[in-house]
Amino acid sequence: xxxxxxxxxxxxxxxxxxxxxxxxxxxxxxxxxxxxxxxxxxxxxxxxxxxxxxxxxxxxxxxxxxxxxxxxxxxxxxxxxxxxxxxxxxxxxxxxxxxxxxxxxxxxxxxxxxxxxxxxxxxxxxxxxxxxxxxxxxxxxxxxxxxxxxxxxxxxxxxxxxxxxxxxxxxxxxxxxxxxxxxxxxxxxxxxxxxxxxxxxxxxxxxxxxxxxxxxxxxxxxxxxxx
Numbered sequence: 001x002x003x004x005x006x007x008x009x010x011x012x013x014x015x016x017x018x019x020x021x022x023x024x025x026x027x028x029x030x031x032x033x034x035x036x037x038x039x040x041x042x043x044x045x046x047x048x049x050x051x052x053x054x055x056x057x058x059x060x061x062x063x064x065x066x067x068x069x070x071x072x073x074x075x076x077x078x079x080x081x082x083x084x085x086x087x088x089x090x091x092x093x094x095x096x097x098x099x100x101x102x103x104x105x106x107x108x109x110x111x112x113x114x115x116x117x118x119x120x121x122x123x124x125x126x127x128x129x130x131x132x133x134x135x136x137x138x139x140x141x142x143x144x145x146x147x148x149x150x151x152x153x154x155x156x157x158x159x160x161x162x163x164x165x166x167x168x169x170x171x172x173x174x175x176x177x178x179x180x181x182x183x184x185x186x187x188x189x190x191x192x193x194x195x196x197x198x199x200x201x202x203x204x205x206x207x208x209x210x211x212x213x214x215x216x217x218x219x220x221x222x223x224x225x226x227x
Contacts, residue, residue, distance in 0.1 A: 001164065002159070002163075002164060002166050002167055002168060002169055003016070003019055003167070003168050003169070004155070004159070004169045004171060005017075005019070005168065005169065005170055005171060006171050007033065007128050007170055007171055007172035007173075008172070008173065013128070013170070016168060016170050017128075017131065017132060017135070017170070019167075019168050020032070020132060020167075020168045020170060021132070021135055021136055023167035023168050024041065024042065024043050024049075024136055024139065025043065025136075026167075027042070027043060027046045027048050027049040027052065028042075028049070028052075028166075028167035028168075029041065029042055029049070029052060029053055029056060029162075029165060029166045029167060030042075030166065030167060030168045030169075030170070031144045031152075031155060031158045031159070031162065031166050031168070031169045031170065032128060032129050032132060032141070032170050033126050033128050033129060033155070033170060033171075033172035033173075033175050034068070034124040034125075034126045034129050034141070034175065035095070035096065035097060035124050035125040035126045035129075035175065035176070036097050036124075036151075036175070036176050036185060036186050036187050036206070036207055037143050037144070037145075037151035037152060037153055037175060037176050037185060037186055038143070038144040038151070038152040038153065038154070038155060038157070038158045038175060039068070039124075039129070039141040039142065039143060039144055040053055040056065040057065040141065040142050040143065040144040040145075040158070040162065040166070041053075041068075041132075041139045041140065041141045042065075042139065042140045042141075043136070043139065043140070044067050044110055044112065044137075044138050044139055044140040045109065045110050045137075047110065047111040049140075050064075050065065050110075050111065050112055050113070050140050052165075053065060053140060053142060054113065055165075056162055056165040056166070057142060057145070057146060057147050057162075058146050058147045058148075059142070059147045060113075061113035061114050062113065062114045063113065063147075064112040064113030064114060064115045064120075065112060065113070065120075065140040065141060065142040066099050066119075066120035066121065066122055066140070066141060066142065066187075066189075067112070067119055067120065067121055067122075067138045067139065067140055067141070068121075068122055068123070068124055068129065068133055068138065068139050068141045069121055069122070069123050069133065069138050070123070070130055070133035070134045070137075070138075071123070071134075072090070072094070072123075074137070074138055075090060075121055075123075077105070078104060078105060078108065078119055078121060078138060079102040079103065079104065079105065079119065079121065080102070080103040080104060080105050080106065081102075081103065082102065083192060083195035083196045084195075084196065084220065085192065085195055085196070085200065085217055085220045085221035086100055086102060086190075086192040086195060086200075088216060088217055088220055089190065089192075089213060089216055089217065090123075092216035093208055093212075093213075093216065094122075094123040094125075095123040095124055095125035095126075095130065096123070096124075096125045096208070097122075097125070097186075097187040097188060097206055097207035097208050098122065098187060098188055098190065098208055098213075099120050099121065099122040099187040099188065099189040099190070099204075099206075100120070100121050100122070100190055100192050101118050101119070101120045101121075101189065101190065101191040101192060101193055101203065102118065102119060102121060102192055102193060103117060103118055103119075103193055104117055104118055104119035112140060118193055120189065122187055126172070126175070128170055128172050132170075143186060144157075144158035144161070144162060144166075145157075145158065145161050145162075146161045146162070149161060151176075151185065151186055153174050153175055153176050153185070154171075154173070154174050154175075155169045155170070155171035155172070156171075176207075177207070185206070185207060186204065186206045186207070187204075187206045187207060187208075188202065188204060188205060188206035188207060188208040188209075188213070189202070189203040189204040189206065190202055190203070190213065191203050195221060196221075199221065199222045199223060199224040200213075200221050200222065200223050200224070201223070201224050202223060202224075210223060
């Protein structure tokens, strides 16, 4: 049976965070709140745990999970290089609803799926998530839902879909906000792997619209949308 913990109670959150760290260390799954949607988290450096995450969602290895990071130092530790335009976006929107796809360091001993040498990185703007990440290090985190179903905005919605496949649920109430038509309520995903010479590509229109991304760049790079 999974354990369910109320993040609004300091004592229950302390217990839940401790159990979450233990569960992640054992290769189990944890549901955590983020600023956009609830996330299904696993230790990014345990391939069996990442596979468990994919299995719980009903997703194949061709859809590797993003990695959440606690700080900018971890961005530099996981990405082979961070081009100037990508760093400019991270500085403008992190912590927040921007996921950056970059070339991963070849030396990393992980297996997130069929990444083709890339990694999708985000720093969430949620205290519970950030504090857990500070204690655990980077986590593989995908939206806490079954593939094809709406992303969970409450821990109860996540539990209804994922059930006993998760060891610990951290409940921080409803998260995220309704977005404009045509945009997902998850993070905006930007592929920066073609930099510095090629364009940025929007892989998913999320909570940060294109106009804000372009304004932050001040002409430093151009966008080509796949979304």
